[in-house]
Amino acid sequence: MTQHRNKRNTQVTVVGLGLMGRALAGAFVRGGLDVTVWNRTASRADDLVAGGARRAGSVREAVEAAGPDGLVVVCLTDYDAVREVLDPLGGLLDGRVLVNLTSGTSTVARETAARVAEAGGVCLDGAVMATPDGIGTADATVLLSGDFGAWTRHEKTLRLLGGRTDHIGDDHGLAALYEMGVLGLMWGILNGFLHGAALLGAAGVRAEAFAPVAKQGVATVAGWLDDYARRADAGDHGSPEATVETHLATMNHLVHESEALGVDTELPRLVRELAERAVAAGHGGDEYSVMIDVFRKRVGTPS
Template identity: 60%
Template sequence: MNATTPVTVLGLGLMGRALAEKFLREGHATTVWNRTAARAEPLVAEGAELAGSVADAVAASPLVVVCVLDYDAVHALLDPVGDALDGRVLVNLTSGTSEGAREMAEWAAGHGATYLDGAILSDPDGVGTADAVILYSGPRAAFDAHEPVLKLLGGATTHLGEDHGLASLHDVAVLGLMWGVLNSFLQGAAVLGAAGVTASAFAPLATTSIKMVADWVNGYAEQVDKGEYPAPDATLNTHLASMNHLVHESESLGVNAEFPRFVKALAERSVADGHGADGYAAMIEIFRKPSATRE
């Protein structure tokens, strides 16, 4: 497909609007649809075509991009018009699960469509920039055919593999990383705040420390892949002793200690499994095990 391939965008929330705006700016004939049609007015003013129905929107373009709340919302939109997808490439940039992505791929194939699942690791303002990370999984041939168009959405556009679930799996892995870092910062800010230190004053040190920890990731990844956990800097026993300090400080200052207690409990389990003399990467063995209960 060439750089002027017509594109349809279903869903005009903050992210959906950003996607449509980028396609328009790059000269694509862009058809849009949203449950609340008024949201499309700024895009129509820029040259987008507002479809009167989902079926009309799907029929307008060989490449259909959907970005809505969740996979249930995708099905609510597309199930009634599934036959209109015949011969088209459906790119789903809605956040979901790997199971949902695989099920959606099977559903799309049953209606004659080729399915690519995707994940946007950027905020709406970052769409179309060199730093925006957009992950895709599904048939390589379909990705290659539309890569020039899809790359417009982010400079760091990556095809992860044929397994439709890979984009969603990477997405949740990165979300877990984000929450872990942010929760740790907030815990530290709460502890320091109890001593009168502002979060703004803590932020520069936190940023430096986060970058330092980020430099460890590649080395930890090698250990995880090899299943060997040397401890050139500190053993898990040493980390556990420091965790006790954070729990004690939090509790003595009247700060919620649930998060550091949880981390400490995981480390204690790893030590009990015989990893006390290993490096911190040995904790992967705890995370690889199924949890005792599932919601």
């Protein structure tokens, strides 16, 4: 595949070459940019160097290579590693734009942005919602929050990471919050599927047979989200299509079925307990969307 160099010869440095870091750097290389990479284990850069990237001998050398108008992308194991790598740089971050794609909490994302600002730099915090092999494709989602000026300055470069790359707000913690929300959704779906597969497995049904039915079920539930979002934002849980009490009755069936088949009941019991809190607080006749107030600890919170 022929590479076409960016007319501005945009310089990008990627610090951290785990599976995701290598994928990020690879997208920039394929985009025809001047890419410098650094990783504590230098051999992880071999394929990238073979493809046209430059290997730096140190973090300082890597950041310097980006130049004052370039971009420094950091993707490390955790925020402790980010601090360990960036703190010794001091004033070298002055004037530079740092994009932190390390997963973590919104609080730590804001703290990291403040530390970068103290050093004179500008920070964007990001959440990568794609697997490494999806980076650079139309389906990859990368959410960025923080300095809007930095985003507009480097938007073209950052969009190389995925077709759904976007800036979602000035608060540096927003991207992390979106990521945590999606992670909760992911585990909810996966745990629900695997629990259901365990139930059917007790009757000799293979998980592969359950999967297409489960996918259709997930798609049906996904179709409810817009209405649930509207209700959650408006605090309007009236005129229910299915009340919390209706859901609770079905939850009891799931608990009893699990018990009868010798399948672990902890997950369905937890779901039932949350619904019982809403009922105890007088919301049994409301739409199930009222459960957002349970999660917000506005109703049914144990003393």
